[in-house]
Amino acid sequence: MMKKMTMKDVDLKGKRVFCRVDFNVPMSEGNVTDDTRIRAAVPTIEYLVENGAKVILASHLGRPKGAVNEDMRLAPAGARLSELLHKEVKSLDESIGEGVEQEIAAMNDGDVILLENVRFHPGEEKNDPELAKAFAALADVFVNDAFGAAHRAHASTAGIAEHLTAVSGLLLEKELDVLGKALSEPDRPFTAIIGGAKVKDKIGVIDHLLEKVDNLIIGGGLSYTFSKAQGHEVGNSLLEEDKIDLAKSFIEKAEEKGVKLYMPIDVVVAKEFSNEGETKVVEISEIPSDWMGLDIGPETAKTYAEVIKNSKLVIWNGPMGVFEMSSFENGTKSVAQAMAETQAYTIIGGGDSAAAVEKFDVADKMDHISTGGGASLEFMEGKDLPGVTALTDK
Numbered sequence: 001m002m003k004k005m006t007m008k009d010v011d012l013k014g015k016r017v018f019c020r021v022d023f024n025v026p027m028s029e030g031n032v033t034d035d036t037r038i039r040a041a042v043p044t045i046e047y048l049v050e051n052g053a054k055v056i057l058a059s060h061l062g063r064p065k066g067a068v069n070e071d072m073r074l075a076p077a078g079a080r081l082s083e084l085l086h087k088e089v090k091s092l093d094e095s096i097g098e099g100v101e102q103e104i105a106a107m108n109d110g111d112v113i114l115l116e117n118v119r120f121h122p123g124e125e126k127n128d129p130e131l132a133k134a135f136a137a138l139a140d141v142f143v144n145d146a147f148g149a150a151h152r153a154h155a156s157t158a159g160i161a162e163h164l165t166a167v168s169g170l171l172l173e174k175e176l177d178v179l180g181k182a183l184s185e186p187d188r189p190f191t192a193i194i195g196g197a198k199v200k201d202k203i204g205v206i207d208h209l210l211e212k213v214d215n216l217i218i219g220g221g222l223s224y225t226f227s228k229a230q231g232h233e234v235g236n237s238l239l240e241e242d243k244i245d246l247a248k249s250f251i252e253k254a255e256e257k258g259v260k261l262y263m264p265i266d267v268v269v270a271k272e273f274s275n276e277g278e279t280k281v282v283e284i285s286e287i288p289s290d291w292m293g294l295d296i297g298p299e300t301a302k303t304y305a306e307v308i309k310n311s312k313l314v315i316w317n318g319p320m321g322v323f324e325m326s327s328f329e330n331g332t333k334s335v336a337q338a339m340a341e342t343q344a345y346t347i348i349g350g351g352d353s354a355a356a357v358e359k360f361d362v363a364d365k366m367d368h369i370s371t372g373g374g375a376s377l378e379f380m381e382g383k384d385l386p387g388v389t390a391l392t393d394k
């Protein structure tokens, strides 16, 4: 990857800095319920403040589809940021226009304001050049610290960079550094664990990972497409019919490349998608036709934990089962615990996997929890991230 400019390459004193962050955080009744992404942006914001910049923060929140949505205003995130910084953060109710320009003109060096949700404008997700110009007109320098949105080519992540000196923030740099190192010079044995429900989204990353890893562990909803590819019946389990052949080709590719592929050998099955119904553990070849697999079984969990413990580097994306329900949480819990106990360098990507390590109280034992789900996957797939590509070359 071409070297991109960072905050250290620009003079920030007295400059108006448009800093794109990812404050797309869960909220309930006007309160931020998980501030991980806000905390992750604090070092960059503090760096800008300490270096005398006028800090203009911009973010999206949710998917308001180009219109104002009262439930998706950013002010609660601004309030939380203010507490974290121990400093006033003024939240505006617009992201462009005269009112915003006046607020910026009145800023002192080191002041921080937060613009309104940029997705209230239809031009944001379309990467409309006019909106990008309007954002650029507010500032002298563009800092992109929104790793979680770096896979989006939007006006405030990519378009704006055509008009200003565009540099990376500390979080963006750290994410690229950690994920980049893990993939380019991995400590071995290198293990990837792929689970969750989004089969289509994860097929691409599995293909790419087969070129890199020593062990590939498959679990969660997507494992049934692999079981079917091996010739097992999967009953009512999640199945992506049109990906069975692809799963077969991955099984062959793993063999060719000498990658050890681990798939469930036993599963927890239920008749209904519910925490209350009857459950039992069966061998993978014995799933009854009217039951569904909702977690990996205890033998599988034991094997996976052993592989994790004997690894030097582990990347985990996607839970092993429906861990939100206590009847189907054990597989994910045992993987989380093995991740906490291993000496390996541990990286978590994806919202649900991050939520799982929080739920099982082992988040502080992980070496890196990525703030980007989709972004970390696309990066691992070897795709260019538009929010990074758009930055100014060194």
Ligand SMILES: Nc1ncnc2c1ncn2[C@@H]1O[C@H](COP(=O)(O)OP(=O)(O)O)[C@@H](O)[C@H]1O
Residues within 6 Å of the ligand: 195, 196, 197, 198, 199, 219, 220, 221, 222, 238, 293, 294, 295, 317, 318, 319, 320, 321, 322, 323, 324, 349, 350, 351, 352, 353, 354, 373
């Ligand atoms: N066997 C399964 N059947 C159905 N859903 C599953 C199964 N295993 C895991 N899931 C669900 O997958 C979801 C997470 O998938 P995904 O969004 O792909 O993960 P992530 O956000 O970590 O990338 C969880 O809500 C979980 O309940």
Ligand SMILES: O=C(OP(=O)(O)O)[C@H](O)COP(=O)(O)O
Residues within 6 Å of the ligand: 022, 024, 062, 063, 148, 149, 152, 350, 351, 371, 372, 373, 374, 375
């Ligand atoms: O939460 C996000 O993505 P993620 O759930 O894949 O980590 C980012 O803020 C991007 O949001 P988007 O998927 O609405 O563009």
